Amino acid sequence: MTERLAETSVISKRFVDNLAVDGVSISISAGEIVGLVGANGAGKTTFIRMLLGLLRPDQGQVMLFGQAPTRATRRRIGYMPQSMGLYEDLTVAENLDFTARVFGVEPPPLDGDLASLGDSLVADLPLGLRRRAGFVAALSHRPDLLVLDEPTSGVGPLGRAELWETIHDAADAGAGVLVTTHHMDEAEQCDRLVLLSAGRAVAMGTVDEILAGQVTIEATPADAAAALALLETARLPALPTGAHLRLPGASIASVRSILGEEVPLTESDSSLEEAFMTLARDV
Amino acid sequence: MSFGFAGVSVELGGKTAIEGVDLDVEPGVVTAVIGADAAGKTTTSRTLVGLLSPSTGTVRRPKADAIGYQPEAAGTWRDLTVSENLSFVARVHGLAVGSDRHRELLEVTGLGPAADRLADDLSGGMRQKLAVAMAMLPRPELTVLDEPTTGLDPMSRAEVWRLLARAAGEGTAVLATTSYLNEAERASHVVVLDNGRVLAAGTADSIRASFRGSLGVSATRPVSAPAWRRGNVWRVWAPDGPLPSDATAVAPDLEDVVTAAAFARREAS
Amino acid sequence: MWAMVIKEVRQVRRDRRTLAMMIVMPIMLLVVFGYAASFDVTTIKVAFPEGAPAGASLPDVLEPVETSRTDPVDILRFGDADVVVVTDGPGLVAAIDGSQLFTARAAVQVLTSAAAQGVPVTTDVLFNPELDTSAVLVPGLAGLVLLFVGSLITSLGVVRERQAGTLEQLAVMPLRPRDVFVGKIAPYFVVAAIDMVIVLIVGWLLFDVPFAGSIWLLALGAVLFLFVTLGTGVLISTVSANQGQAIQLAIMTLLPQVLLSGLIFPLESMAAGVRWIGYLLPLTYFNQIARGVMLRDAPFEAIALPFALLAVLGLVVFGLAVLRFRADLAPSRAHDMQPVA
Numbered sequence: 001m002t003e004r005l006a007e008t009s010v011i012s013k014r015f016v017d018n019l020a021v022d023g024v025s026i027s028i029s030a031g032e033i034v035g036l037v038g039a040n041g042a043g044k045t046t047f048i049r050m051l052l053g054l055l056r057p058d059q060g061q062v063m064l065f066g067q068a069p070t071r072a073t074r075r076r077i078g079y080m081p082q083s084m085g086l087y088e089d090l091t092v093a094e095n096l097d098f099t100a101r102v103f104g105v106e107p108p109p110l111d112g113d114l115a116s117l118g119d120s121l122v123a124d125l126p127l128g129l130r131r132r133a134g135f136v137a138a139l140s141h142r143p144d145l146l147v148l149d150e151p152t153s154g155v156g157p158l159g160r161a162e163l164w165e166t167i168h169d170a171a172d173a174g175a176g177v178l179v180t181t182h183h184m185d186e187a188e189q190c191d192r193l194v195l196l197s198a199g200r201a202v203a204m205g206t207v208d209e210i211l212a213g214q215v216t217i218e219a220t221p222a223d224a225a226a227a228l229a230l231l232e233t234a235r236l237p238a239l240p241t242g243a244h245l246r247l248p249g250a251s252i253a254s255v256r257s258i259l260g261e262e263v264p265l266t267e268s269d270s271s272l273e274e275a276f277m278t279l280a281r282d283v
Numbered sequence: 284m285s286f287g288f289a290g291v292s293v294e295l296g297g298k299t300a301i302e303g304v305d306l307d308v309e310p311g312v313v314t315a316v317i318g319a320d321a322a323g324k325t326t327t328s329r330t331l332v333g334l335l336s337p338s339t340g341t342v343r344r345p346k347a348d349a350i351g352y353q354p355e356a357a358g359t360w361r362d363l364t365v366s367e368n369l370s371f372v373a374r375v376h377g378l379a380v381g382s383d384r385h386r387e388l389l390e391v392t393g394l395g396p397a398a399d400r401l402a403d404d405l406s407g408g409m410r411q412k413l414a415v416a417m418a419m420l421p422r423p424e425l426t427v428l429d430e431p432t433t434g435l436d437p438m439s440r441a442e443v444w445r446l447l448a449r450a451a452g453e454g455t456a457v458l459a460t461t462s463y464l465n466e467a468e469r470a471s472h473v474v475v476l477d478n479g480r481v482l483a484a485g486t487a488d489s490i491r492a493s494f495r496g497s498l499g500v501s502a503t504r505p506v507s508a509p510a511w512r513r514g515n516v517w518r519v520w521a522p523d524g525p526l527p528s529d530a531t532a533v534a535p536d537l538e539d540v541v542t543a544a545a546f547a548r549r550e551a552s
Numbered sequence: 553m554w555a556m557v558i559k560e561v562r563q564v565r566r567d568r569r570t571l572a573m574m575i576v577m578p579i580m581l582l583v584v585f586g587y588a589a590s591f592d593v594t595t596i597k598v599a600f601p602e603g604a605p606a607g608a609s610l611p612d613v614l615e616p617v618e619t620s621r622t623d624p625v626d627i628l629r630f631g632d633a634d635v636v637v638v639t640d641g642p643g644l645v646a647a648i649d650g651s652q653l654f655t656a657r658a659a660v661q662v663l664t665s666a667a668a669q670g671v672p673v674t675t676d677v678l679f680n681p682e683l684d685t686s687a688v689l690v691p692g693l694a695g696l697v698l699l700f701v702g703s704l705i706t707s708l709g710v711v712r713e714r715q716a717g718t719l720e721q722l723a724v725m726p727l728r729p730r731d732v733f734v735g736k737i738a739p740y741f742v743v744a745a746i747d748m749v750i751v752l753i754v755g756w757l758l759f760d761v762p763f764a765g766s767i768w769l770l771a772l773g774a775v776l777f778l779f780v781t782l783g784t785g786v787l788i789s790t791v792s793a794n795q796g797q798a799i800q801l802a803i804m805t806l807l808p809q810v811l812l813s814g815l816i817f818p819l820e821s822m823a824a825g826v827r828w829i830g831y832l833l834p835l836t837y838f839n840q841i842a843r844g845v846m847l848r849d850a851p852f853e854a855i856a857l858p859f860a861l862l863a864v865l866g867l868v869v870f871g872l873a874v875l876r877f878r879a880d881l882a883p884s885r886a887h888d889m890q891p892v893a
Contacts, residue, residue: 039406240444348725375725
């Protein structure tokens with residue numbers, strides 16, 4: 001059985017008047033990529049901070065490499081926060097040098113687009129390259145567990161694809177990865193997904209498991225604006241897509257009762273995005 | 284009469300941020316500007332509203348009181364409430380505070396119940412909707428929003444685009460930049476920027492049709508053809524000539540158009 | 553741990569502002585305490601409106617000055633001299649300007665020992681008869697409050713907007729740069745003025761600080777001084793990207809004024825080489841105005857020079873601030889294309 005690198009059991013955290021994380025249990029094993037999806041404010045960052053030992057859960061337990069988080073376990077973790085954790089007033093090389101010294105390893109080489117940028121100040125680099133540099137820094141000590149908070153936010157498609165290649169390479173080499181993302185095509189690349197909504201894990205499993213049974217109604221009204229208005233009043237969320245309106249998680253019956261008999265309706269499988277919208281809504 | 288650019292180039296910090304850009308933002312239409320980062324999206328929006336001066340070319344924009352602008356991420360005054368933010372915009376434009384328009388926007392954005400909440404205490408999605416409402420309040424002739432959907436969950440993103448469509452419906456010329464390439468499908472007019480130049484402009488369909496060569500999907504990374512990973516598969520590109528045998532042909536979408544361009548440029552340099 | 557050290561060194565090396573602070577501050581403090589920090593009085597200006605006494609040899613520290621005025625109180629109010637000696641019946645009386653605290657104390661000492669040696673002179677300290685330190689300090693503190701709110705707090709207020717990114721939005725709204733400018737500093741102007749009034753009232757109630765002169769003169773001086781300090785605050789904000797930098801700059805402009813403006817150490821006691829710095833600082837002139845008005849009921853003519861200098865400083869600093877702020881806010885307004893009608 002593959003090693004369980006990280007495991008949280010029913011952990012919760014409350015901030016004053018806000019239950020940020022409510023009874024979440026997630027495990028990450030070696031070689032697997034777990035995607036954490038959810039809106040901003042759903043509790044992803046708080047969860048991650050508890051996982052890393054930066055925050056103590058009010059309830060429940062966090063285990064890293066079979067024990068409670070300690071300073072020793074930190075050596076085996078590579079963390080890239082949303083802000084990348086790079087010092088803007090240092091060059092790329094200086095940043096990597098710092099990280100390397102802290103972990104007691106050799107600074108990693110710069111290749112690809114970063115090859116010629118070692119002496120550039122991080123502040124002078126565009127976002128995509130900064131993220132790449134942050135990645136290199138997080139991976140520099142070959143961690144067993146990678147925790148990446150929105151590693152591709154703001155990066156163009158080519159950059160994203162390349163960052164994910166690096167993630168796959170790391171997982172193939174045996175690391176366990178926890179990734180948060182807003183991009184559905186990235187979520188699809190994960191071995192398992194967890195959907196957080198208002199602090200709770202409302203869905204967990206592989207992409208197929210989550211999509212099973214999820215249905216979206218597609219409506220093709222003649223007057224889209226009028227139809228949207230009716231649906232809004234009925235509080236049924238609708239996504240305009242070209243000439244159609246997609247209603248995740250609705251039923252033909254409910255839509256018919258709002259839009260009437262004339263509007264053509266078809267039932268189709270939900271996309272991952274639509275499945276998430278339905279599941280998050282049911283909280 | 285449309286707003287926009289004619290042959291505009293902008294220099295930033297000694298480098299050319301955008302070059303020779305033609306842009307048309309028509310009233311009543313939502314125009315989306317897409318591209319990878321550093322493509323020039325933010326430079327374009329800032330130049331359009333007058334925060335940056337072009338080194339060449341002409342910019343067509345209305346007077347300051349007919350422009351609504353939301354920069355990337357900043358948008359709202361965090362230590363003011365939702366209502367206070369809207370009231371500030373009203374005052375600045377010489378409009379009545381707490382008017383019907385104010386109430387209408389609160390309702391349309393779903394922010395009514397949160398009217399007295401500090402902008403800082405709103406979720407990201409709600410804050411962005413407030414930002415769009417603030418840009419819409421004075422019924423401007425031109426509204427420019429820089430990445431209004433970045434970082435939002437899919438539901439909120441859809442709601443923001445609905446608001447933009449509503450603004451266009453009121454006759455405003457709307458320009459929104461976005462890093463979610465396929466979101467541009469929701470706009471009537473799309474402009475693709477690549478490294479500071481216009482790669483393609485037109486409807487989403489016409490841009491897709493402008494894809495050079497053919498696109499395929501493969502489960503494994505092809506040996507020789509250019510390819511990039513998306514989801515669990517590889518998108519394989521054959522710019523000239525046929526697709527590799529193990530790739531299934533597939534219609535390219537906007538993200539493919541942008542990725543292929545970025546790829547081609549990188550190979551060329 | 554070593555890694556942290558290297559990293560910090562590299563970061564600080566690039567941070568010019570912090571470097572400047574680390575190098576400039578100790579040098580400045582050294583200069584101040586070497587040359588400026590002194591309560592020693594080297595000369596006391598004496599006026600003899602009735603003519604110098606024949607044959608008398610004055611102690612070295614007393615330096616006779618000429619004055620066209622004859623009334624001792626006037627002479628002191630106008631600051632022509634620190635001590636005025638006139639006949640009082642058979643003897644002499646020396647009227648001493650109590651608002652020049654250390655000079656007055658030295659004068660009292662000199663004259664008392666002269667009296668002890670048989671010179672028939674009595675001392676009469678005017679304007680601050682108890683030779684209270686607080687009476688002399690409180691007017692300057694009022695200035696300090698104006699300086700603090702005007703420069704430090706104002707600069708933070710503007711920089712906060714820049715840091716939050718909302719300054720850009722203001723630039724695109726139909727607000728003229730001057731609307732933003734005035735709108736931004738107006739609240740601080742009011743707060744500073746209220747603060748000053750509170751300081752003065754507390755000084756009056758708690759420390760019996762007198763207020764002998766014209767409120768309007770002091771108010772005018774305060775307004776002029778505020779122009780300078782608010783202008784400084786805005787200037788600081790135009791060259792600071794974040795609040796930390798603004799605070800650093802504000803401290804670098806505040807500290808010299810506290811130490812070298814005559815607030816604590818009298819200007820006359822400073823070595824000439826350092827004293828000229830004091831003459832460049834706005835607080836120096838406000839201090840003179842405030843002390844003059846509050847303690848000596850100085851008429852306008854007596855403090856016309858500090859007023860004029862403050863006005864000039866105000867124009868320059870405020871003007872610069874407006875220019876920079878406008879350039880900051882709307883760089884392309886100058887090159888605006890003809891807007892589509």
